[in-house]
Amino acid sequence: MGGSSSRDQTAETSNSTFFTEDEVRNLKSEYETGGMEKAKLLIQRKINDLENTELNIAVTGESGAGKSTFINAVRGLNKDDEGAAQTGTTEGTMEPTGYRHPTLPNVCLWDLPGMGTIKFPANKYLKQIKFEKYDFFIIISGCRFTENDVKLAKEIKRLEKNFYFVRSKIDNDLHAMRMEGGDFNEEEELEKIRNYCNRNLQEAGIQSPRIFLISSIDLNRYDFNLLNKALEGDLPSIKKSIYILSLPNLNLEIVERKKKELKKRVWMLASLSGVVGAVPVPGVSLGCDIAILIRGIIGFRKCMGLDDASLQRLATMAGKPVGDLKAVVNSPLVGKLTPVLMNRLAWGTTAIFISGLEIALDIIPVVGSIFGAGSSFLITYKLLTGALDDLTVNAKRVVTAAFGTD
Structure with a gap:
């Protein structure tokens, strides 16, 4: 029972802070032996990891399958926006082409040329595409998955990379079925398409394929949310967080998931403020670092x-x-952020500073106890937590105004 509890606490710590158990011990040791500068460096390094870790997503499939439209949609771009992938080209992708996320440039979606073209015949494709570069692969088809799609999937599996089959243009298929007249049940038709894709891939030798039905025109419908959850479940901690934060705000659930990820970063920024100006509780000083805020x-x-x-x-x-x-x-936080505004918010926070100490230490796993006695830590923690709550409320209002749906 005791071992299980310890493992649970370790898992919670890792999940909540991005730090491994060894890193947490090292951080506590550095701080407790007076090495505040070393502790600061450890935290800053982890923050840099979060900001700079690259996430490379490979999107492949035959020409016309809808790769470019999908790449634009998941970045929240229209085909005419700056930086959008070109859609509707007849020659298809001739070289691997990377498209950076508009607000998180460390996230890059790669439009890979389809296997089996004149320039990339199947027997050379696997050697020419640098598989190790990509974190996972999305194989897109606009109709049925081909022999080349299956060959690619088997090679990806051999290299121990994750891959996901996406059946695109589902909205077009359903529209055509409606136009045919007669009885029409969307759920039944979707299940037929899913079963057809599943049977097609199993017959080609892919056991238990993961298939997602997508409309890049309306990502809120069909399986896009299921695809996201599958990807998140397979990615390591930091890359999972980066992926979630890169999603467009299509619904309230995505906004809430983003808040959860950002909450994990609050204590690190607060701890950084704490080691910059650690002040014991009795002094209750506004020693928090305005630049960090x-x-x-x-x-x-x-x-x-x-x-x-x-x-x-x-x-x-x-x-x-x-x-x-x-x-x-x-919210005042969407306007210009100035030291004057931060100080005004900070002085408001001191009124509830002492009463919030126990609650804050309760929320922050293990590592919070390192800096929990410092007013700089607590004020920064409470300010950032309040700011995140405020921004979340406003983001949800925006989503509701945009889509009028949960």
Whole structure:
């Protein structure tokens, strides 16, 4: 029983802070022996990992399968936006082409040429594409998965990479069926398509294929959310967090998942503030680092899609005037962030500083106890937590105004 509890606590610590058990012990040891600068370096290194770790997503399939449209959709871009992948080209992708995420440039989606073309025949394709570069593969088909798709999947599996089959253009298929007239049941038709894809792949030698039915025109429908959850479940901690934060705000669930990921970063920024100006509780000083606060809130704001560029992209995706989305945003944190504003918020926080100590230490697993006695830590923690709550509320208002749905 005791061993299980210890494992649970370790898992919670790792999941909540991105630190391994060894890193937590090292951090505590450095701090307790007076090595605040070393502790600061350990935390800063982990923050840098979160900001700079690359996530490379490979998207492949035959020409015309909808790869470019999918790549644009998951980045929240319209085909005419700057940086959008070209759609509707007849020659298809001739070289692996990377498309950076508009707000998280360390996330890159790669449009890979289809296997079996003149330039990339099947027997050379596997050697020419650098598989080790990509974190996982999405194999897209607009109709049925081909022999080349299966060959590719088997090679990816051999190299111990994850792959997912995406059947695109589902909205087109269902529209055509409706136009034929007669009885039409969307759920039954979707199940038929899913079963057909499953049978097609199993007959070709892929056991238990993971298949997701997608419309890149309307990601809120069909299996896009299921695809996201499958990807998240397979990615390691930091890359999972990066992937979640890269998603467009299509629904309230995505906003809530983003909040959960960003909450894990709050204590690290607060701890960084704590080691910069650690002050014991009796002094209750506003020793928090204003630059850390501003940096954190700007990052939260972008991830929550509340900067001007993100609001414009979401408005275009939803087919709404951007003014309608901006009209529901009500927060001083979406404007210019200044030291004066941060200090005003901080002084308001001191009124509940002491009473919040026990609660804060309860919420922050293990590592919080390292800096929990410092007012700089607690004030920064409470300010960033309040800012994240505020931005989440506003992001949800924007999503509701854009899509009018959960």
